[in-house]
Amino acid sequence: MSATEFKDGLIKEIPNLRAFAASLSGSMQLADDLVQDTLLKAWGNSEKFEPGTSLRAWLFTILRNTYYSLYRKRGREVQDSEGTYAERMATHGNQESHLDLADFRKALAKLPEEQREVLIMVGATGLSYEETAEICGVAIGTIKSRVNRARTKLAELLSIGSLDDLGPDRKSAAAMQRVGSEIVGL
Amino acid sequence: MSDAGTAMDDAEGGGAHDNELMLDPKVQESIGRSLKAHYDDIVNSPVPDKFLVLLAQLEATEHRAVGASSDERN
Numbered sequence: 001m002s003a004t005e006f007k008d009g010l011i012k013e014i015p016n017l018r019a020f021a022a023s024l025s026g027s028m029q030l031a032d033d034l035v036q037d038t039l040l041k042a043w044g045n046s047e048k049f050e051p052g053t054s055l056r057a058w059l060f061t062i063l064r065n066t067y068y069s070l071y072r073k074r075g076r077e078v079q080d081s082e083g084t085y086a087e088r089m090a091t092h093g094n095q096e097s098h099l100d101l102a103d104f105r106k107a108l109a110k111l112p113e114e115q116r117e118v119l120i121m122v123g124a125t126g127l128s129y130e131e132t133a134e135i136c137g138v139a140i141g142t143i144k145s146r147v148n149r150a151r152t153k154l155a156e157l158l159s160i161g162s163l164d165d166l167g168p169d170r171k172s173a174a175a176m177q178r179v180g181s182e183i184v185g186l
Numbered sequence: 187m188s189d190a191g192t193a194m195d196d197a198e199g200g201g202a203h204d205n206e207l208m209l210d211p212k213v214q215e216s217i218g219r220s221l222k223a224h225y226d227d228i229v230n231s232p233v234p235d236k237f238l239v240l241l242a243q244l245e246a247t248e249h250r251a252v253g254a255s256s257d258e259r260n
Contacts, residue, residue: 003248007241014237019228032234039237043244101227104220123218124225155213 001051009055010039016056016125017063023120024067025074026109034071038063057131064117064135072113107157115150118143 001009017038021031041062042049049058108116114136121132122143133140209217 003245007245010241011238014233015229015231018231018233019225022228023225028228032236035237036240039240040244043241101220101223105224108221108224119221120225123221151209151214151217154217155209158217160213160216 001046001049003046006043006046006049010042010059013056013059014039017059020060020120020125021063021067023108023124024064024113024117025071030071030074034063034067037066037070041066054127054131056125057127057135060121060125060127061135103158107154110157111150111153115146115153118146119150119154122147 014035017035018028018031021034021038022028025031025034038059042059045062049055108119111119118132118136121127121135122129127135129140129143133143136143
């Protein structure tokens with residue numbers, strides 16, 4: 001792989017690296033520092049990347065290791081002093097049909113790191129359970145159980161499950177579901 | 187309590203049984219959509235120029251290094 005091809009590959013992954021880094025660190029500023037470190041390390045170790053394998057998974061591994069070795073403590077300090085990015089970041093787009101994005105981010109930031117990272121990787125990045133397990137260095141079963149715990153915890157934090165929180169157009173569906181499960185319960 | 191993260195890690199160890207309960211599919215779906223909305227919002231936001239500048243510099247340095255080493259050989 002030529003330097004230019006490798007560079008183009010890195011450029012394509014920057015948006016995903018930023019989103020993953022922000023999800024991990026809870027700060028957009030830290031996320032960008034983390035992405036910069038990741039790009040430098042990736043460039044310096046480009047010979048270790050095996051062409052044909054997932055560049056995203058390789059980069060996420062570097063980013064994650066960098067986060068846990070250098071940034072985790074800083075992340076907590078930044079969150080303590082400035083609040084999480086969830087409280088500051090302007091959001092755009094139409095949020096009408098789902099949970100309020102800012103509320104969701106606050107809840108996401110409250111998850112234990114090991115749950116948050118896998119939920120993001122599996123639920124948003126397009127990485128498989130296998131790739132996620134490899135990145136985190138744990139078994140697939142562990143990833144599945146962390147994802148389940150993360151979802152349950154999020155639902156709890158967001159108090160969803162109560163009818164009003166899913167929006168008026170979904171109330172009836174949720175009510176049906178609830179009635180359904182009560183009947184099953186009998 | 188200053189270290190909420192640790193407290194939660196500890197709490198997570200208990201209640202494993204409760205955590206294995208399957209969520210309502212509607213709730214799962216709602217969380218899934220919010221997760222994508224959160225992530226894609228950042229993915230779709232503009233990439234700071236500094237990253238492109240950095241990579242262009244790295245590439246230029248590499249080209250110079252390659253050029254220099256072939257000069258040495260000649």
